[in-house]
Amino acid sequence: MKIAIVGATGAVGQQMLQCLEERNIQADVKLLASARSAGKKFSFMGKELVVEELTENSFKDVDYALGATENDLAKKWIPWANADGVVVVDNSSAFRLCDDVPLVIPEINPEDIKKHNGIIANPNCATIIAMVALHELYKKYHIKRMIVSTYQAVSGAGVKGIQDLESQLKDPNAPRTAFPYQIAYNLIPQIGGFDENGISSEEWKMQNEARKMWHDPNLKVNCTCIRVPVMRSHSESIFIECEEEVNVEEARQLIANGNGTVLKDDPQNKIYPMPLDTTDQDLVFVGRIRKDLTDETGHSMAIWCCGDQIRKGAATNAVQILQELIK
Ligand SMILES: NC(=O)c1ccc[n+]([C@@H]2O[C@H](COP(=O)([O-])OP(=O)(O)OC[C@H]3O[C@@H](n4cnc5c(N)ncnc54)[C@H](OP(=O)(O)O)[C@@H]3O)[C@@H](O)[C@H]2O)c1
Structure with missing residues (x-):
């Protein structure tokens, strides 16, 4: 079996490589990224892997x-992969709401994986964390409306987000690459564009x-997303x-179990819960x-919840889907 990680040098791609190793997935792994990264080396299960240009x-x-x-x-390379018969688990939001693309959190709707036509989408990171936290309460009490405020770590914006916080903590005037304003010592009430x-x-x-994942078209959610100067x-x-x-x-017992x-x-x-305590683990x-x-x-x-968005909010969830696929 050969598995490609596309975007292998990024925050999520690097975590995927680590998750494959932690879960002892026996496969040849191919690392793909831009021409800038071709030739970079990473280790996987004792072997050295060299990044290739996508x-x-x-x-x-x-x-x-x-x-x-x-x-x-993602919109460009996923059709190339599908044309070669490759099944893709994708972390971008490009295909998440397409009718023929299952959107899956394995703890919630693993049965949807079977309906795939070559693409399975990994949900938004904040959505994964909220839904895992709430799933037992949803089943018991049937949630009909939610009001959510998110406090999202800089690494949610990838490697550039991490670099921005690291450099601005040393020098608040350091260049801004991932966010429209200084994020060190600040909060930014904008993630994505506004309608x-x-x-x-x-x-x-x-x-x-x-x-889509709870199969509940009547669910109502009011959400405010805030970027905060937390690393992860x-x-x-x-x-x-x-x-x-x-x-x-x-409710406490339902969540404990x-x-x-x-x-x-x-x-x-x-x-x-606090973000430092949930960093670098999957729960x-x-x-x-x-x-x-x-x-x-x-x-x-x-309720209040925290979860590592690079792991459970992205890489771990994708690798769990892969494990269901290859079962
Ligand atoms: N970070 C999170 O917490 C998180 C959570 C959930 C979902 N996501 C989603 O996951 C995806 C990746 O996010 P990320 O945070 O890992 O981003 P990132 O750290 O910026 O990494 C982006 C990756 O894409 C590669 N890339 C860029 N241009 C390319 C090109 N022309 N050809 C081939 N590869 C190219 C980069 O390779 P180079 O190094 O060669 O540029 C890098 O490996 C995004 O869709 C994001 O929305 C992220």
Whole structure:
């Protein structure tokens, strides 16, 4: 079996390589990136791999490809890969909402993988973290409306985002490459472009992608996405309004026993999720679970969650999908 990582030198591509090794996936791995990176070397399971330039002929000897490139590039190379019979798990948002492309979080809708026609899309990173955190509550109480504020790490914008924060922490006037403003010592309430309603493309993803994966076209989500000067791991404050009456103690148990979640909820003892604690691991930490006392019907509650968006929000989720494909 041969697996290509496309965008292998980026934040997600590098993490994919590490995830394949951690999960002991026995395969030949081909690393593809731009001509700038051709010849760079990385180690994988004790072997040295050399990055090759991505071209139309890159996929002749490949079975599966893990995509970690921007949308425009994904739209260009994925048809090349499909034409050579390669099944692609893609991290860009280029194909996520296409009807014939399954959008999958393996803890939530693994059955959708089977419906693929050569492309399976990996969801938006903040959406993955929120949905893993909420899935047991969704099944028990049927969430009908969510209000979400995200606190998104700089590495969500790739290698350039990491470099911007590192350099601006030393010198706030250092060049800005990933964000429109200085991010060190600051917050930026913009991720993606805004539409005529003042809603950003990143904010729409939470509703559109959650509807698709929960197969629930009536779900309503109001989302505000904020870039924060955290290196890695997204955090989210989430209010949910449900069809059923909620029970905080039961919700804690559901999350403690959930697939992919860890309960960190003892605020009196200063125990709650924080991005430093979720960095470089695959689980979503959930805490600060509390009833919304302003909703007298008892159908609403609030939670706080954190998860590593390069791992579970991107590379790990994609490798989990690959593992389902090759089972
Ligand atoms: N970062 C996250 O937390 C995250 C989470 C979820 C989804 N995503 C999505 O995953 C994708 C990758 O994001 P990232 O953060 O890993 O970005 P990144 O760090 O900027 O990496 C981009 C990759 O694309 C490659 N590339 C750029 N131009 C190319 C070209 N002309 N031909 C071939 N390869 C080219 C780069 O190679 P060179 O090094 O050669 O330029 C690099 O390997 C994006 O669609 C992003 O939205 C990211």
